[in-house]
Amino acid sequence: MSDTPETDKPSWWRRLSSGLKRTSSSIGTALTEFISKRKLDRAMLEEIEDVLLRADLGTEVASRIAEAVGEGRYDKMIAASDVKEIVAAEVEKVLAPVAQPLVIDAAQKPFVILVVGVNGSGKTTTIGKLSQRFAGEGRKVMMAAGDTFRAAAIEQLKVWGDRTGTPVIAGAQGSDSAGLAFNALTAAKEQGRDVLLIDTAGRLQNRKELMNELEKVVRVIKKVDTSAPHAVLLVLDATVGQNALSQVEAFTATAGVTGLVMTKLDGTARGGILVAIAEKHKIPVHFIGVGEGVDDLAPFTARDFAKAIAGTEAA
Ligand SMILES: Nc1nc2c(ncn2[C@@H]2O[C@H](COP(=O)(O)OP(=O)(O)OP(=O)(O)O)[C@@H](O)[C@H]2O)c(=O)[nH]1
């Protein structure tokens, strides 16, 4: 247990752990159900593994946890709380190497961040939150409305621009988004901006023509600065589950994803998939989204996320 009184916990932690409550209580309930009735045997370990698979943790991590539970405990009565502690510890081990802050290299002026993902995952909102964070660190930020499909998307980014005091480069609706990215980067360079955040339209990872368009955005950015984009953030919606794995694979192949942000961890999230992604792809996870407000973005920390999944500490 932590020494910190519950009320002193940051609000993002309370939202994260209640968002992941569905996962943690499904693990907890299942464990209590069969663990309380009999001694540990092979069949029970398989049941534990099944519970973890249903929580999207992935086959490797689930079997590793089951193995760790089995060690020295065969033919003994075990407590659900012990198993939960093992789940938390093993999940933390998988997540610790990928929990990495997004480092802005000040030598890159501007440091170009391209934000990609499927429809509605939280890209534009995350850009707004990031711009607030960077501006708060004293950086000169610019945003580019690279989602040129919908007029509403351009307006949405402008609202975030007003809210965070950040200039927004936008073109006409229906204009070429690679061209917009080119113009925005040129303008950001001329104005000596520290960070350029480029929004993109949501696209399903299996839509070839839309993925080609994204590839073109990256190619055109490189015409202005061969080292850019310096970060490509894939925004994942935590409510989605298994599909996130194929999003990671497709967007990495197309746009060279360098880091992940998982949003909507405040709702009824299924964050277990992040463990499977970390195990398989080892892509850094920078931030989590825990609400719709400008400050509802928290750095990703392995221990907190692991505890929230395992339910070892109350919200
Ligand atoms: N609860 C919650 N809602 C979020 C979070 N992040 C984004 N949202 C909401 O999710 C919805 C979609 O967010 P957007 O930022 O518009 O998503 P997008 O990826 O830009 O969407 P498209 O541009 O249509 O692909 C909005 O209603 C946001 O307020 C979060 O961390 N928590």
Ligand SMILES: [Mg+2]
């Ligand atoms: Mg958007």
